[in-house]
Amino acid sequence: QVQLQQWGAGLLKPSETLSLTCAVYGGSFSGYYWSWIRQPPGKGLEWIGEINHSGSTNYNPSLKSRVTISVDTSKNQFSLKLSSVTAADTAVYYCARGSTDHIVVVPAASYLDYWGQGTLVTVSS
């Protein structure tokens, strides 16, 4: 059974860098895309970006200038860094696995089938 377990600092001050890590247990790490998604309190889902095991990334254009997603295949982990945070970045952050029925995962044809438990990150002075 695939499990995604995530962790990171839950309280940040404005201008600091958000840092979260997601570990994958119980399944293959290669052959998938690994995503970060966030959800501000009481609001909808916003995709942040994704990475595959080779380090190929796709980012939300609205966040691209502040986002870095990296991967550590030796630990089956991937990480999110979001710089210069403000109160608008306060949200529950989720990691998720992008899968497909095809042999090769093509992001445009993929779906998020396993999710982490979520981490509430609050930005406040």
Add this chain to the structure above:
Amino acid sequence: QSVLTQPPSASGTPGQRVTISCSGSSSNIGSNTVNWYQQLPGTAPKLLIYSNNQRPSGVPDRFSGSKSGNTASLTISGLQAEDEADYYCAAWDDSLNGRVFGGGTKLTVL
């Protein structure tokens, strides 16, 4: 403002059939597959429908999905109290080169 448009709310009584729409454009729904997620209060989203109309193992066949042109729909037949949740559609957007979500629909079982 979400790229995909969903009604903010929907409701029905137990046993009824409810349909939630998701409207997009040729760069997302019109050219790529649509997925639906269910989010129960206080929990992470769960994959409900993928590739327009496929159900993951364990999802009841009361849930079905369809797509026509730039619009997708999620239908819940035989509504149950446990279906009360937020529902999100999602697709890849070729213009943005990224995933986009609908704003979510809060389903209330009366």
